[in-house]
Amino acid sequence: MDWNNQYIHSVVLIVAITVAFLTIMLLVAATVLAERRVLALIQGRLGPNRVGFGGVLQPFADFIKTMMKEDLVPDQSTKFVFMLAPMIAVVTAIMAIIVYPFGPVITLPFLGSFPLRIAQFDVALLYVLGVTSVGVYGIALAGWSSNNKYSLMGGLRSSAQMISYELALGLSLIGVILLSGTLDIYRIVEQQSGWFGMNWNIFYQPLGFILYLIAAIAETNRVPFDLPEAETELVAGFHTEYSSIKFLLFFNAEYINMITVSMLATTLFLGGWNGPGVAQIPLLGVVYFFAKILFFLFLYIWLRGTLPRFRFDQLMDFGWKVLLPAAILNIVLTATFQFLFMK
Amino acid sequence: MSTLLFIVFAGIAIGCAIAMVSQSNPLYSAISLIGVFVSLASIYVTLAAPFIAAVQVIVYAGAIMVLVIFVIMLLNVEQLEPRRKRLKFLVPLAIGMAALLLAETAFILYSVQSPERAGGNLSNVGLTHSIGEGLFTRYLLPFEVTSVLLLMAIVGAMSLARRTAILSATARVVPGAQVLAAHTLDPRAIGNLRAVESETTDEAAQLMGVEIASDDKGRD
Numbered sequence: 001m002d003w004n005n006q007y008i009h010s011v012v013l014i015v016a017i018t019v020a021f022l023t024i025m026l027l028v029a030a031t032v033l034a035e036r037r038v039l040a041l042i043q044g045r046l047g048p049n050r051v052g053f054g055g056v057l058q059p060f061a062d063f064i065k066t067m068m069k070e071d072l073v074p075d076q077s078t079k080f081v082f083m084l085a086p087m088i089a090v091v092t093a094i095m096a097i098i099v100y101p102f103g104p105v106i107t108l109p110f111l112g113s114f115p116l117r118i119a120q121f122d123v124a125l126l127y128v129l130g131v132t133s134v135g136v137y138g139i140a141l142a143g144w145s146s147n148n149k150y151s152l153m154g155g156l157r158s159s160a161q162m163i164s165y166e167l168a169l170g171l172s173l174i175g176v177i178l179l180s181g182t183l184d185i186y187r188i189v190e191q192q193s194g195w196f197g198m199n200w201n202i203f204y205q206p207l208g209f210i211l212y213l214i215a216a217i218a219e220t221n222r223v224p225f226d227l228p229e230a231e232t233e234l235v236a237g238f239h240t241e242y243s244s245i246k247f248l249l250f251f252n253a254e255y256i257n258m259i260t261v262s263m264l265a266t267t268l269f270l271g272g273w274n275g276p277g278v279a280q281i282p283l284l285g286v287v288y289f290f291a292k293i294l295f296f297l298f299l300y301i302w303l304r305g306t307l308p309r310f311r312f313d314q315l316m317d318f319g320w321k322v323l324l325p326a327a328i329l330n331i332v333l334t335a336t337f338q339f340l341f342m343k
Numbered sequence: 344m345s346t347l348l349f350i351v352f353a354g355i356a357i358g359c360a361i362a363m364v365s366q367s368n369p370l371y372s373a374i375s376l377i378g379v380f381v382s383l384a385s386i387y388v389t390l391a392a393p394f395i396a397a398v399q400v401i402v403y404a405g406a407i408m409v410l411v412i413f414v415i416m417l418l419n420v421e422q423l424e425p426r427r428k429r430l431k432f433l434v435p436l437a438i439g440m441a442a443l444l445l446a447e448t449a450f451i452l453y454s455v456q457s458p459e460r461a462g463g464n465l466s467n468v469g470l471t472h473s474i475g476e477g478l479f480t481r482y483l484l485p486f487e488v489t490s491v492l493l494l495m496a497i498v499g500a501m502s503l504a505r506r507t508a509i510l511s512a513t514a515r516v517v518p519g520a521q522v523l524a525a526h527t528l529d530p531r532a533i534g535n536l537r538a539v540e541s542e543t544t545d546e547a548a549q550l551m552g553v554e555i556a557s558d559d560k561g562r563d
Contacts, residue, residue: 081370122470126397130384133405137377137412144370144416152416159413163406183471 016118020097027293028255029059035301042305063248071244074147081145086242086249089138093256095131099124100263101186103273103286116273116286117186124185125177128264129170132219136162138253139221139228139238146241154237157312158221158228164319165218165225171327172211175334176201176268189272197278200271207330209269211323213299216261218319220254223304227312262296345389352389356382370415373408380404392469 033048033055040047049055073082103116121127136159143155179201180188192199202209218225229237239250266272270292273285310318359378366372380403387396478486 078370081374084374121393123393123397126394126401126471130397130400130405133401133409134377134381136405136409137374140409140412140416141374144412156413156416159409159416163409163413166405 012114013118017098020102020118021094023102024094024097024256024259025252027259028252029063031255031258031297031301032059032062034297035304038298038301039305042302066248067245069244071246072241074241076147077241078145078147081141082241083246085138085142085145086246086253087138088141089135089253090249090256092131092135092138093253093260096128096260097256097263099127099185100260100267101189101272102289104278104282106282115186120184120186123183125173125183125188125268128185128260129166129173132169132257133162133166135253135257138250142242142250143228143238146238148241150234150236151238151240154228154234154240158238161221161225161227161315161319162219164316165215165323168211168319168323168327169215169219171324171331172208172215173268174327174331175205175208178331178334178338179204185267189267189274192271193274193278196276197271197274198276200269200274202269205269205330205334207326208334209265211327211330212265212269215319215323216265217300217303218315220257220261222254222258222300224307224310225315226309227315258297258300259293262293262300265296266292348389349386352382352385356386370412373411373415376411377404377408380408387469390469394469394471394474 036058037047037049037055047055048058051057051061073079098118099121101115101117101120105113105115107113139158139162140155143151143153143158146152176188177183180191182188188201192201221228227237228234229239234240239247242250266289273289275284275288278285278288356379359375359382363372363375363379366375380399384396384399384404387393387399
């Protein structure tokens, strides 16, 4: 089949985007269920186990239930921005998935061989950072337009938090960029395929990996950095006034963000689809890729079950006085080592 | 295909720009400006300059506009009443200048027949590698001068902020027992405002005669 034909290429792209979208959505459903079951396990409960076999249909039941609820809009809110905010949140969250390679080049009968990715371009990493930084608006505008003091506090907290941790997040990735010499995520993954698929960047960038992980958890507003929706202080934070489908969009955006930062951690630090045996059986790469993502998602849930929440000034202090200097130190160390030993 | 994309994004950019100047609510103006930046970034992508596009989104849409929106949210200017129009003579002036610009564009389109193409491999110019190489070899001096300029701006902002602040930068703000900002204090009640300058929350509270709940002490 001629993959370079313009029309075939367009059709293939649309199919690939649809498949990736559905995969992410199913992964969101699975994460929601896993979160409730694993949290229950940690707390010595059972969790939802009635809908479907062992509760596998619970996320879909919840989805239908939330859809059926009344879509309330506060009387004094800024209606247009109120409607726009959840859309920004979910669209920017899902836009980031197009750059991640799900697996190596796969050869299928009758279809020929093709790589399991949607797009490959020179500035993929910057694209991800840019899309993430636009995602702040969803939460900030939601908090502002609701005309509710708890929402506003949540929105303000979240903007301050995301601006602060975005810096540390971006700087923690520079070590990897220095090592690989490219911003193209597909090529960064390919470079980690040595040592029987175990030549991962985490072995060269342990500090960068830890910094990225912390900053990513703060970026997605998860425990222990979930200040924007601290239940005990702010009711539900920025989405207090949201119900029905709009709430669902925010809910989805949070989980999609978790998945995309896990994908970035996997591709940059844990070798993406690389692993032992991928060179012989390419389909194994897809399994490795999703196994690594599931590991990060489990880590998120595990942290939620174990850690208390930061106080806001502690959060800011930690971001600016610990993470940022450590990230800069990591850059200096990486550059020095590379200059001394890799020339 | 790329012509179609250009028309779509140029249309969005112009529409957002018009919305930005015509809105009375500053937050709507800010959102429109974000729209302008994002559609400009999309146009850069169609012009084979992906790096500029990404940086445009990260710096302008992601960092600067977030700060602008942050300030608008903090000031809560939505209740501002529509002000009467000031400086009315600027309206015909603006229309005149817009007409001049349009005439200029038309002149370029119709009079300059075949614009000379920039030399070299065009598809490589916008990539990260060539931009980095250019910045750190041929244009090193302008690059460094710009960074010094930015550093000066940061230092200037810091010194201005410290001069007007009632508390020094080392003061702590404890949730639940927050130190009051300068403009919320009645200057007649405490006389000289500089007297409240202090290093810690406890000290400031003592100077201002405010009780701090004992459990807030020692948290830092």
